[in-house]
Structure formats: C-alpha cells, structure tokens
Amino acid sequence: MSGFLNVLWNNKKWHRLILFTAAFMLYANTLRNGFVLDDNIVLCKNEFVKKGFAGIPDILTHDSFKGFFLNDQSGVTVTGGRYRPLSQVLFAAKYPFLGLQPMYYHLINIFLFAILCVLMYGLVSKLLSQRYPEHAAGLALLSTLFFAFHPIHTEAVSNIKGLDEILSLLFSVMSFSAVLRYIDQTKAIQLLWAFLFFALAFFSKESAAAFLVLIPLGIWMFRNMDWKKMVMVLLPLLLASVVYFAARTAAIGFTVFGEATRDVLTNPFLKIRGTSVTDASLTERLGMIFYCLGKYLQLMIFPHPLTHDYFPQHVRLQGLNTPIPFISLLLILGLLLTAWLLRKRNALVAYALILLIIPLILISNLVVPMGVPMGERFAFTASWGFCLLAAYGLYKLNIHRPALASAVLIVSLGLFAAKLISRNTDWKDEYSLFSTDVRTSVNSVKAHDELAYHLIDKIKNSKDTATTRMLVSEALPHLEKAVQLYPRLANALFLIGNLNYLRKDYEKAIATYEKYLELVPTNSDVIRNLQVSYREYGRDLAVRNTDLDKSVDMLIKSLKIKPSDPRLLESLGIAYGARGEFDLSIDYFDKAIKADPKNGMVRVNMANTYYKKGDKARATALMSEAYKIDPTIGPKLMTMQKPY
Known part of the structure; x- marks a missing residue:
C-alpha cells in the first residue's frame, strides 16, 4: 500500500492513458x-439544429434558445439571453448523420471529457514544471484524477446539453497551453492558436471569461515575464473576447446585464407573497448568493446529495446575517486573503485558490444574472481549483505518511466513483431524473412541476384506464405542491383543473380554474374548460338529485359562458325537472333539441318530464321519436345511469 502512490506518481508514460481510460x-x-x-x-426540439448544416446561419445569428422557442418573437427567452452557438453548430453538423440517437451524442460527450482530462494534465504539468520540476507530473496526475472522478461533474457530462461546459473548458485549457508554448518557445504562431482556441471557448460558453484572469495570473505566478511579453500574451485573449461579444451583440443585442424577469423560475431574487411577487432586498440577495457559494464548496468536499434542481424554494432567500451565508462570506474572504498571502511563498496553493474562487464568483449571480440560484454544472471549472488543492494536500501527506496518503487516494476515488456511476443512472431518462431529484429538492417549485408535466405526457399517450388513473394520482400531488410553493404558477393550476376534470372531480376542477382566471382572466382554453366543468358538475348533481339549488347555480354559470351548448341546455332541463319546475324544464329541453336535433336522449329526458307532469301521451310520443332518431336508445337506457 505504501508504494502505490509513489508507483503511480513516477510512471509518467502511463499518466495520460490512465486518465483517458478512467x-x-x-x-x-x-x-x-x-x-x-x-x-x-438545444437539440431534440430545436428547429435550427434539425435543419442540419442549413440551420447553422440561424444558430450563429440568434439566441441559443430561439430554435426551440421559435414563436417567441423576443429572440431572448431568459434573463441576460444565451449566446452559445458552438455546441449547437456541432449538433447541427452531426444531426444529418446521427439523427436523434442519444448514444452517439453521449459518446461524444464522454470522449471530449476524457480528452479534456488529458489536456488538463498536460497544462498543469507544463505550468508547474519550473517551480516543481520533480513533482509537476505527479501533481498534474493527482489533480486531474480528482477532476475525472468528481461526482459534481455528472450534470455536465451525463447531460448532452453539458457539451457547452466541456467545450468551453477544453478550449480554455488549449488556449492556456498555447500561451505557455509561446512563453517557453517564443513562437508567435502560438499567439494565433491562443486567440483561436479562446474564441472557441467563448463561443462555447461565456464562463471562459474566468480565464481572462486565470491565464495572466498563472503566467505571473509560475513564469518570470516582463510586462511587454505579458501584454503580448493578453492581446489575443482580449481580442478573442471582443470578437465574441461583438458577435453576441450583433445576434441578440447587449443583454449580458439584461433586465431580470418577473418570474420566480427565471429570477431567484423575487419574494413570493401569496399570488404576488416583490423584489428581494440587497441583504437577501447577498444572503442567497453566499449561501450558494458555501453550498458549492460543500459539494466539492462532500458531493451529496446531488440534484439538477436548485430553483426556488429549494434555495430560499435569506439575509446575509443568517449563519450559513455569513460563514460562507467569511470563508470566501478568508480564501482570497490566503491566496494573496501565499502568492510568493506557495504559488501552487495560491493559484489553486484563485482557480477555485474566480469561476465561482462569475457564476454566483454577483457579476451577471444567471436566472437560477446555482447549478452543479456551473461548478465545472471552479472544481478544477479544488482538485488542485486536494492533489497538493495529498502530495504533502505522502511525504510524511505515504501509506495513509495511498489509502486516502484509494478510498476517495472509490467513493467518488461509486457516487458518480450511481448518479449517472439517475440521468437515464426524465422520469428517473425528476422522480429522484424531487426527493432532494423537496421544496423546489420546478422539481414538482417538471415531474408532473412528465407524468401528464405519459397520460396523453396512455390507452389503459387503470394506468391513466395511476398517473393522474401520481401527478396531482406534485402539481398541488408546486402551486402551494408558488401560487402564481398558472400552468400548474390549469393542469390541476384538467386532471381533476379527468377524475370527474368537477368541484375541485372549478375551484382551480377560477384561481387560474384570477391570474390570467382572458385564457380562452381555461374559460372553455371552466364552462364544461360547471356544466358537468351541475348535471351530475341534477342526475343524482342532490343539492339541486347548487346544480342550477352551476348550470347558470355555464350558460353565461356558452348559451348555445346543447348538453348544457339538456342539463338545465334535467335540473329544473328534478326540482319540479316542469315548464322551465320543457323549455330548456326544447332549446336543446333545436341546438342538437339528432340527440335521442334529450327526447328521453323530456319524455320523463312530461310523464312526471302527467302528460303520458306526449311522453310516449317523445319516446317514439327518440327510438326513430336513435334505435340504440334501448340498450343505452339499460346500461347508463337512470334518467333524472
């Protein structure tokens, strides 16, 4: 055991193969x-991507979500907009050959992640080669092993959309490596490569901006450079960022600091107050931000539990003076201070801390609005700094306690691998992911809403009544929880109404539709559904001869919405007949017959009214008419609920 880490450390020729394979x-x-x-x-329902090569110009000139939200004329669909065309260009180029076969897209993600790990190893080895000549390769191996095994990366790698994260870091690493080659070899061509790779990193995702700080700091701390050479290094990086932001502005406008939405699901800094929302105070904003920064650090050290969903109310607004945000603030400041104090004495630890903190700050909502409180995929670059720190700690431990260091490495990587592989299975499909993560994000509006929507999609495709009932019973509690957490969630209210209607629980359907219309008074679909629910609830009460006053009240409400509805007119005839108001009953049956002349059952119910009224001759005549219109009336009457 005591020799394991040293054997791994010294066999440099195997390092890249070990990393790629792992x-x-x-x-x-x-x-x-x-x-x-x-x-x-970004892929399956993105109309630009599905055009293949022909869609690439649209991808390059529109918001990254535009191909999905094609009917949204705004062009920008989330706070700040999204312009990350490179991964979608690759999807479009592959689509004519791969179609929608997920295995091949997953294979590309895995392959590029493995390549990224190999390139990270090469960069760290090169960066540390002058200060730590004997240990650079070993430190590079350990840090990259921790990176490859860390479960926090499952969202970026297991989710095909995460290709943007992988590409952004991969090209940033390639740009950094080109800069180092320029410094060590003084070949100007490397500056061109640095520019091209950094531009590609930006076009993959804006998180590449962290390397505008990380690359110059890395050079300053690990290479002796004069300022003229430093300027030469910075120029291609700055030029690449200018090219990206110029293209972004031309495509979607200057939206980086765009105005936040008034929707809790895309603006976490809104407080829910019943059916209204208000802006969070500055201290509440900072409280949430530093809570999330602390959560990122916790997940790097102890990556459990993992979830794709950190939406409100899973992450709640809280004051900066509350314990976790305040401790997190002190910790972040302490880490920055430590980096400053160690910048000359221990450049590796200082740089690792900066590599951890700078990317975290950029994705924390402190600099630009992210639209969500946090996300595990956002920590993709920052975790590299943590992994470098962990590698250095293990390196120091190995000097004094090699057996313990080997044990720590084996146990850490073993636990990380077990968690990572297990977490990959959660990403098998949407039901697996949503049903797993809702148990972690128990107070997330979106987690409950997403799972319910997925179950409702299954209901639409279900042809089995028992399965439909089971799916409805599973979906309803999640929709109700989502509305409880966020009463303004109109679509969830609409679906609750629909599911209750499907269950024939018309009273609950009516109550839900009425709540919806308080938020969106003009939705014609909901108004139509409410009219039908009033009608069916009133009819049901009338047929069962219970609470006839309420029955008439419901039916009159339905009548105000759609006066020409034949089934409604018939239902009013039934209700008034059950109340003994035979003339009104006959009047509504007459209207129903005029609206739907070929409906035999209306005549059966009208005959029942005449029979109760004592006009048996007219009742008999109406029954004869009913049989002529619909010869199947007899069997229907034997199997259906009796006429009123």
Whole structure:
C-alpha cells in the first residue's frame, strides 16, 4: 500500500492513458441514457439544429434558445439571453448523420471529457514544471484524477446539453497551453492558436471569461515575464473576447446585464407573497448568493446529495446575517486573503485558490444574472481549483505518511466513483431524473412541476384506464405542491383543473380554474374548460338529485359562458325537472333539441318530464321519436345511469 502512490506518481508514460481510460470508463454507463432536460431546447426540439448544416446561419445569428422557442418573437427567452452557438453548430453538423440517437451524442460527450482530462494534465504539468520540476507530473496526475472522478461533474457530462461546459473548458485549457508554448518557445504562431482556441471557448460558453484572469495570473505566478511579453500574451485573449461579444451583440443585442424577469423560475431574487411577487432586498440577495457559494464548496468536499434542481424554494432567500451565508462570506474572504498571502511563498496553493474562487464568483449571480440560484454544472471549472488543492494536500501527506496518503487516494476515488456511476443512472431518462431529484429538492417549485408535466405526457399517450388513473394520482400531488410553493404558477393550476376534470372531480376542477382566471382572466382554453366543468358538475348533481339549488347555480354559470351548448341546455332541463319546475324544464329541453336535433336522449329526458307532469301521451310520443332518431336508445337506457 505504501508504494502505490509513489508507483503511480513516477510512471509518467502511463499518466495520460490512465486518465483517458478512467474518465471514459466512469461515464460509459451513460451510453444507455436518453435525452433529458435542456437537450430538447438545444437539440431534440430545436428547429435550427434539425435543419442540419442549413440551420447553422440561424444558430450563429440568434439566441441559443430561439430554435426551440421559435414563436417567441423576443429572440431572448431568459434573463441576460444565451449566446452559445458552438455546441449547437456541432449538433447541427452531426444531426444529418446521427439523427436523434442519444448514444452517439453521449459518446461524444464522454470522449471530449476524457480528452479534456488529458489536456488538463498536460497544462498543469507544463505550468508547474519550473517551480516543481520533480513533482509537476505527479501533481498534474493527482489533480486531474480528482477532476475525472468528481461526482459534481455528472450534470455536465451525463447531460448532452453539458457539451457547452466541456467545450468551453477544453478550449480554455488549449488556449492556456498555447500561451505557455509561446512563453517557453517564443513562437508567435502560438499567439494565433491562443486567440483561436479562446474564441472557441467563448463561443462555447461565456464562463471562459474566468480565464481572462486565470491565464495572466498563472503566467505571473509560475513564469518570470516582463510586462511587454505579458501584454503580448493578453492581446489575443482580449481580442478573442471582443470578437465574441461583438458577435453576441450583433445576434441578440447587449443583454449580458439584461433586465431580470418577473418570474420566480427565471429570477431567484423575487419574494413570493401569496399570488404576488416583490423584489428581494440587497441583504437577501447577498444572503442567497453566499449561501450558494458555501453550498458549492460543500459539494466539492462532500458531493451529496446531488440534484439538477436548485430553483426556488429549494434555495430560499435569506439575509446575509443568517449563519450559513455569513460563514460562507467569511470563508470566501478568508480564501482570497490566503491566496494573496501565499502568492510568493506557495504559488501552487495560491493559484489553486484563485482557480477555485474566480469561476465561482462569475457564476454566483454577483457579476451577471444567471436566472437560477446555482447549478452543479456551473461548478465545472471552479472544481478544477479544488482538485488542485486536494492533489497538493495529498502530495504533502505522502511525504510524511505515504501509506495513509495511498489509502486516502484509494478510498476517495472509490467513493467518488461509486457516487458518480450511481448518479449517472439517475440521468437515464426524465422520469428517473425528476422522480429522484424531487426527493432532494423537496421544496423546489420546478422539481414538482417538471415531474408532473412528465407524468401528464405519459397520460396523453396512455390507452389503459387503470394506468391513466395511476398517473393522474401520481401527478396531482406534485402539481398541488408546486402551486402551494408558488401560487402564481398558472400552468400548474390549469393542469390541476384538467386532471381533476379527468377524475370527474368537477368541484375541485372549478375551484382551480377560477384561481387560474384570477391570474390570467382572458385564457380562452381555461374559460372553455371552466364552462364544461360547471356544466358537468351541475348535471351530475341534477342526475343524482342532490343539492339541486347548487346544480342550477352551476348550470347558470355555464350558460353565461356558452348559451348555445346543447348538453348544457339538456342539463338545465334535467335540473329544473328534478326540482319540479316542469315548464322551465320543457323549455330548456326544447332549446336543446333545436341546438342538437339528432340527440335521442334529450327526447328521453323530456319524455320523463312530461310523464312526471302527467302528460303520458306526449311522453310516449317523445319516446317514439327518440327510438326513430336513435334505435340504440334501448340498450343505452339499460346500461347508463337512470334518467333524472
């Protein structure tokens, strides 16, 4: 055991193969997974991508979500907009050949992640080669092993949409490596490569901006450079960022600091107050931000539980003076201070801390609005800093306690691998992911809403009554929880109404539709559904001869919405007949017959009214008419609920 780490450390020729193989095998079980979450937005249901090569110009000139929200004329669908065309360009280029076969897209993600790990190893080895010549390769191996095995990366790698994260970091690493080659070899061509790779990193995702700080700081701390050379290094990076932001502005406008939405699901800094929302105070904003920064650090050290969903109310607004945000603030400041104090004495630890903190700050909502409180995929770059710190700690431990260091490495990687592989299976499909994560994100509006929507999609395709009932029973509690957490969630109210209607619980359907119309008074679909629910509830009460006053009240409400509805007119005839108001009953049956002359059952119910009124001759005549119009009336009367 005591020699394991040293053997691993010293066999440099195997390092790249070990890293590539480990990274690939860790995610191999995702090859069985399907499309989930935002895969629909960026690939499966993105009309630009599905055009193949012909869609690439549209991808380059529109918001990244535009191909999905094609009927949204705004062009920008989330706070700040999204312009990350490179991954979608690759999807469009592959679509004519791969279609929608998820295995191949997962394979590409895994392959590029494995390549990224190999390139990260090379960069760290090169960066540390002058300060730590004997240990650079070993430190690079350990840090990259921790990176490859870390479960926090499952969202970025297991989710096909996460290709943007992988590409952004991959090209940032390639740009950094080109800069180092320029410094060490003084070949100007490397500056061109640095520019091209950094531009590609930006076009993959804006998180590449962190390297505008990380690359110059890395050079300053690990290479002796004069300022002229430093400026030469910075120029291609700055030029690449200018090219990206110019293209972004031309495509979607200057939206980086765009105005936040008034929807809790895309603006976490809104407080829910019943059916209204108000802006959070500054201290509440900072409280949430530093709570999330603390959560990121916790997940890097102890990555459990993991979830794709950190939407409100899973992450709640809280003051900066509350314990966790305040401790997190002190910790972040302490880490930055430590980095500053160690910048000369221990450049590796100082740089690792900066590599951890700078990307976290960029994705924390402190600099630009993210639209969500946090997300595990956002920590993709920052976790590299943590992994470098962990590698250095293990390196120091190995000097004094090699057996313990080997044990720590084996146990850590073993636990990480077990968690990672297990978490990959949660990403198998949307039902697996949503039903798993709702148990972690128990107070997330979106978690409950997403699971319910997925179950409702199954209901639409279900041809079995028992299965439909089971799915309805499973979906309803999640919709109700979502509305409890966020009473303004209109679509959930609409669906609750629909599911209750499907269950024939008309009273609950009516109550829900009425709540919806308080929020959106003009929705014609909901108004139509409410009219039908009034009608069916009133009819049901009338046929069962219970609470006839309420029956008439419901039917009159339905009548105000749609006076020409034949079934409603018939239902009013039934209700008034049950109340003994035979003339009104006959009047409504007459109207129903005029509206639907070929409906035999209306005549049967009208005959029943005449029979109760004592006019048996007219009742008999109406029954004869009913049989002529519909010869199947007899069997129907034997199997259906009796006429009123």
